[in-house]
Amino acid sequence: MDVKTLCLGVLTEGDRTGYEIKQRFEEAFNHFFGAGFGSIYPALAQLSRDGLVTLREVEQDKRPDKKVYRLTEAGHRALIAELMATPPRHKVRSEFLVLMYFAHLLPPGQIAAIIDAQIAQWEGLRACCAACVADPGKERPLQPGERFAAGYGQVVIEAALAFVRAHRDQLVDEVAASRTGPPASLAAE
Amino acid sequence: MDVKTLCLGVLTEGDRTGYEIKQRFEEAFNHFFGAGFGSIYPALAQLSRDGLVTLREVEQDKRPDKKVYRLTEAGHRALIAELMATPPRHKVRSEFLVLMYFAHLLPPGQIAAIIDAQIAQWEGLRACCAACVADPGKERPLQPGERFAAGYGQVVIEAALAFVRAHRDQLVDEVAASRTGPPASLAAE
DNA sequence: TAGGGCATGTAACCAGTTACATGATTAC
DNA sequence: GTAATCATGTAACTGGTTACATGCCCTA
Numbered sequence: 137m138d139v140k141t142l143c144l145g146v147l148t149e150g151d152r153t154g155y156e157i158k159q160r161f162e163e164a165f166n167h168f169f170g171a172g173f174g175s176i177y178p179a180l181a182q183l184s185r186d187g188l189v190t191l192r193e194v195e196q197d198k199r200p201d202k203k204v205y206r207l208t209e210a211g212h213r214a215l216i217a218e219l220m221a222t223p224p225r226h227k228v229r230s231e232f233l234v235l236m237y238f239a240h241l242l243p244p245g246q247i248a249a250i251i252d253a254q255i256a257q258w259e260g261l262r263a264c265c266a267a268c269v270a271d272p273g274k275e276r277p278l279q280p281g282e283r284f285a286a287g288y289g290q291v292v293i294e295a296a297l298a299f300v301r302a303h304r305d306q307l308v309d310e311v312a313a314s315r316t317g318p319p320a321s322l323a324a325e
Numbered sequence: 326m327d328v329k330t331l332c333l334g335v336l337t338e339g340d341r342t343g344y345e346i347k348q349r350f351e352e353a354f355n356h357f358f359g360a361g362f363g364s365i366y367p368a369l370a371q372l373s374r375d376g377l378v379t380l381r382e383v384e385q386d387k388r389p390d391k392k393v394y395r396l397t398e399a400g401h402r403a404l405i406a407e408l409m410a411t412p413p414r415h416k417v418r419s420e421f422l423v424l425m426y427f428a429h430l431l432p433p434g435q436i437a438a439i440i441d442a443q444i445a446q447w448e449g450l451r452a453c454c455a456a457c458v459a460d461p462g463k464e465r466p467l468q469p470g471e472r473f474a475a476g477y478g479q480v481v482i483e484a485a486l487a488f489v490r491a492h493r494d495q496l497v498d499e500v501a502a503s504r505t506g507p508p509a510s511l512a513a514e
Numbered sequence: 515t516a517g518g519g520c521a522t523g524t525a526a527c528c529a530g531t532t533a534c535a536t537g538a539t540t541a542c
Numbered sequence: 543g544t545a546a547t548c549a550t551g552t553a554a555c556t557g558g559t560t561a562c563a564t565g566c567c568c569t570a
Contacts, residue, residue, distance in 0.1 A: 137420050137423060138556090138557070138558090139557085139558080141423075142423065145423070145426070145427050148427075148430070153521075153522095154521080154522070154523090155519095155520065155521055155522080164426070165423070165426070167417060168417045168418070168419040168422040168423070169417075169418060169419065169422070169423060170416060170418070170558090171558080172558080172559070172560085173521095173522080173523080174523090174524090174525095174558075174559060174560070174561090175557075175558055175559080177522065177523055177524090178523085178524085181523085196520090196521090198566065198567065199520060199521065199566075199567080200520075200521045200522065200564090200565070200566080201521080201522085202520085202521060202522080203521090203522080215427075215430070216430050216431075219423075219424060219427055219430060219431060220431065220435070222420050222423070222424060223420070224420050224421040224424050224439045224442060224443055225418075225419070225420045225421065226417070226418075226419040226420070226421040226422070226443065226446070226447075227359060227417070227418045227419070228356060228357045228358075228415070228416070228417050228418075229357070229358060229359070229414075229415075229416045229417075229418065230357040230358065230414070230415040230416070231326050231411050231412070231413050231414045231415070232413040232414065232415040233357040233358070233415070233474050233477060234326060234330075234331065234334070234354070234357070234358060234408075234411075235408060235411060235413050236470050236473050236474050236477070237334070237353070237354070237468075237470045237471060237473070237474040238334050238337075238404075238408055238470055239468075239469060239470035239473065240468050240469060240470055241337070241404070241405050241408060242405075242408060242409065246409070250413045253413060254413055254415065257415070258415075279426075279428075279429050280428060280429060280495075280496055280499035280500055280503070281425050281426045281427055281428035281429055281496065281500070282426060284425050284426070284428065284492055284496050285422050285425050285426040287488065287492065288422060288425070288485070288488050288489070291484055291485075291487075291488045292481060292484050292485050292488065294484070295480055295481050295483070295484035296477070296480075296481050298480075299476065299477050299480045299481065300477070303473055303476065306469075307469055307470065307473050310469035311469055311470070314469070327528090327529065327530090328529085328530080342548095342549075342550095343549080343550070343551090344547095344548065344549055344550080359530090360530080361530080361531065361532085362549095362550080362551080363530075363531060363532070363533090363551090363552090363553095364529075364530055364531080366550065366551055366552090367551085367552085370551090385548090385549090387538065387539065388538075388539085388548060388549065389536090389537075389538080389548075389549045389550065390549080390550085391548085391549060391550080392549090392550080
């Protein structure tokens with residue numbers, strides 16, 4: 137499963153340009169799948185070559201032309217085949233947690249700043265998930281899986297926020313204490 | 326921040342072989358940073374070339390020789406510099422959630438199976454985090470950041486488990502209902 | 515006038531995954 | 543006999559990130 141598959145998936149919701157697909161990625165998949173233009177545009181080109189999508193060029197005045205992509209029958213079948221064949225993985229790659237793990241090697245002030253930045257980022261993400269569920273989504277019916285994925289994001293990010301808020305000060309204090317050094321009686325190796 | 330940095334980090338806890346470093350990755354970083362032998366061994370070779378670690382070869386009978394790595398002063402400094410310069414990211418890449426998002430395109434039975442598999446996987450991961458916190462860790466004092474990272478894993482995975490358990494049946498039912506088709510009166514496009 | 519939105523793309527780079535290659539020991 | 547543990551590595555592949563390249567409109 138790669139960006140191509142997700143593009144096919146987005147196109148099941150209706151015809152879209154590459155730019156709009158990217159926006160949809162950010163609205164709907166932001167908390168579990170990232171992709172930039174650098175992967176979306178080549179993916180669409182490939183899908184087009186493979187006959188899984190068609191495109192229609194639309195001229196615009198005062199704007200560059202845009203290419204509106206549409207899923208073909210073959211594309212729909214390919215999407216389902218790909219989904220069926222996908223082993224369900226779930227990976228987290230967190231430089232943030234690495235930094236927390238090695239907090240004792242960093243200045244306490246920086247740890248506090250890193251946590252605060254992470255909190256801010258998660259708050260944005262949580263709002264994004266909340267909007268996804270709340271927003272009726274312009275007449276398009278909200279699919280059950282959409283609600284599930286966004287709901288998952290909400291509760292998990294909420295749990296993450298609660299945890300870091302609850303333990304922030306303790307971690308900073310402990311690191312500060314271990315850096316100034318424990319009482320002399322315990323300082324010896 | 327890459328596998329090299331994590332290897333340096335593990336080596337702050339004591340001398341280790343590549344094999345042991347991999348085990349440590351699995352114990353301590355499993356829920357937020359993955360790495361296989363294919364990335365660890367080349368990383369260690371590179372660190373050695375750069376003078377950030379030294380190695381001592383140990384002969385063993387009935388076993389292949391092993392290489393025990395030790396952090397150098399330069400390695401310690403490089404680790405801290407790298408940590409200080411690392412922008413704290415936190416990314417999730419979840420084929421599982423993609424599959425859930427597009428659940429309406431899959432057979433309900435498969436959705437149930439995918440969720441159950443995910444639950445099993447998370448239970449293992451949660452146990453791993455719990456062990457990390459509970460286990461005194463063979464005389465090595467548990468660093469505050471270690472407890473933080475493992476505690477984070479526990480509560481977040483717990484939240485994920487609670488969510489999918491609570492919504493599993495509903496999702497499967499909704500998908501089943503939409504596939505057999507809504508009542509005829511609503512079936513029209 | 516600086517930045518953000520709209521709109522599309524290319525190319526180099528980087529890093530991790532996967533598969534391959536070897537080989538003895540121990541436990542089920 | 544099959545799998546897991548210990549133990550190390552290489553090489554091809556894959557795929558995503560980042561930076562570059564273009565260009566106009568609108569808002570602050």
